[in-house]
Amino acid sequence: MKITITLTITLLVSCLAAQVSSAPNQDAANIIQELGLREASKPLSRQPGWAPSKILVSAPPFLTSITPGYLQQLRGAAGTAELVIDDSGAFVPDPALLQGVDAVIGLCDPATMTAGADLIWVHNYFVGMDRCASLTSEQVSGRTFTNGKRLSGPAIAEHSIAMMLSLARGLPAYYRAQMDSKWDNNLRQQVRFGELKDKTLLVVGLGGIGTEVAWRAHGLGMKVTAIRNSSRSGPDYVSYVGLSDELMVLAADADVVVNALPLTSKTAGLFNETFFAKVKKGSLFISVGRGKSTDTDALIVALESGRVYGAGLDVTDPEPLPAESPLWLMDNVIITPHSSTAGSDSFRRGAIIAVENLRRYVAGEPMLNVVNMDAGY
Numbered sequence: 001m002k003i004t005i006t007l008t009i010t011l012l013v014s015c016l017a018a019q020v021s022s023a024p025n026q027d028a029a030n031i032i033q034e035l036g037l038r039e040a041s042k043p044l045s046r047q048p049g050w051a052p053s054k055i056l057v058s059a060p061p062f063l064t065s066i067t068p069g070y071l072q073q074l075r076g077a078a079g080t081a082e083l084v085i086d087d088s089g090a091f092v093p094d095p096a097l098l099q100g101v102d103a104v105i106g107l108c109d110p111a112t113m114t115a116g117a118d119l120i121w122v123h124n125y126f127v128g129m130d131r132c133a134s135l136t137s138e139q140v141s142g143r144t145f146t147n148g149k150r151l152s153g154p155a156i157a158e159h160s161i162a163m164m165l166s167l168a169r170g171l172p173a174y175y176r177a178q179m180d181s182k183w184d185n186n187l188r189q190q191v192r193f194g195e196l197k198d199k200t201l202l203v204v205g206l207g208g209i210g211t212e213v214a215w216r217a218h219g220l221g222m223k224v225t226a227i228r229n230s231s232r233s234g235p236d237y238v239s240y241v242g243l244s245d246e247l248m249v250l251a252a253d254a255d256v257v258v259n260a261l262p263l264t265s266k267t268a269g270l271f272n273e274t275f276f277a278k279v280k281k282g283s284l285f286i287s288v289g290r291g292k293s294t295d296t297d298a299l300i301v302a303l304e305s306g307r308v309y310g311a312g313l314d315v316t317d318p319e320p321l322p323a324e325s326p327l328w329l330m331d332n333v334i335i336t337p338h339s340s341t342a343g344s345d346s347f348r349r350g351a352i353i354a355v356e357n358l359r360r361y362v363a364g365e366p367m368l369n370v371v372n373m374d375a376g377y
Contacts, residue, residue, distance in 0.1 A: 155341050157212035207260065
């Protein structure tokens with residue numbers, strides 16, 4: 001009897017998967033190739049409990065407005081599985097919607113994991129998995145987590161390069177003078193960083209974002225080095241890839257340091273007083289990873305002393321940055337409110353890959369952008 005029931009379920013799920021396209025569409029295929037997205041080593045159909053039946057998707061109006069056809073594409077990818085669309089405007093669904101749901105596309109959140117007792121797959125639209133860092137092993141076990149890694153890399157990399165160029169050319173000070181309607185030719189004397197060609201840029205965190213930063217910096221004629229936790233492998237345009245214990249050595253030779261790290265127990269507070277004491281004097285510090293990886297007080301001291309020439313901060317600790325922080329008034333600091341992914345391109349890619357992973361989920365294929373929950377990325 002047990003064998004018959006198992007066989008019947010297997011046949012039903014196979015029929016469901018057969019009704020879904022067996023290959024990614026061209027847009028998804030292009031993104032996978034261009035950004036080097038990785039798929040899991042095993043098909044999801046081997047995961048115990050896999051039987052797609054009810055999928056909940058958070059689809060805030062702003063997301064559907066910049067990704068025409070998103071809902072239609074989701075329905076096509078879901079096949080005959082029940083698709084529930086949450087258009088309330090929240091990325092984290094109301095727990096009441098999670099009853100009987102086996103997959104969620106939205107944000108990984110402890111409340112979702114608690115309410116979604118039947119969840120097999122959770123897709124996080126964004127890169128950061130911070131919200132789910134506190135999950136217990138029981139909440140993680142038997143579930144597959146995916147995210148938007150690499151999809152926002154191009155936008156964040158352009159933001160990083162824009163901040164670097166602006167700081168190197170002293171544009172923040174010129175902008176302040178412009179706001180005062182002041183033609184101050186003496187400001188040119190403060191531009192001392194020099195041209196970027198042949199300078200060294202260190203990427204700390206050679207993942208999807210860091211790789212995109214490295215490629216653009218190389219295109220500007222910079223020597224690029226990098227730190228990564230997993231291995232010494234890297235693209236040809238990175239001259240040297242070091243491991244995490246080489247940070248201080250490489251930072252001492254870098255004219256620009258770009259923090260593109262995720263937030264984990266190992267990266268929290270990494271850029272501290274010790275780091276800024278070791279960094280090359282007169283260097284630029286660009287932070288687009290996570291704010292809590294940088295000791296804000298230590299950074300302020302380094303900026304005030306001239307140890308650090310300037311800082312471009314898309315992330316801070318805390319967020320929002322308090323109005324009384326001296327960082328706001330520094331001519332050699334650029335602050336953006338955790339918005340380096342701004343623009344429709346990142347969200348468009350995110351929507352395309354969410355649809356593609358939904359197709360793979362229903363078909364039982366290897367998933368894209370699987371997150372190692374122990375590592376946090």
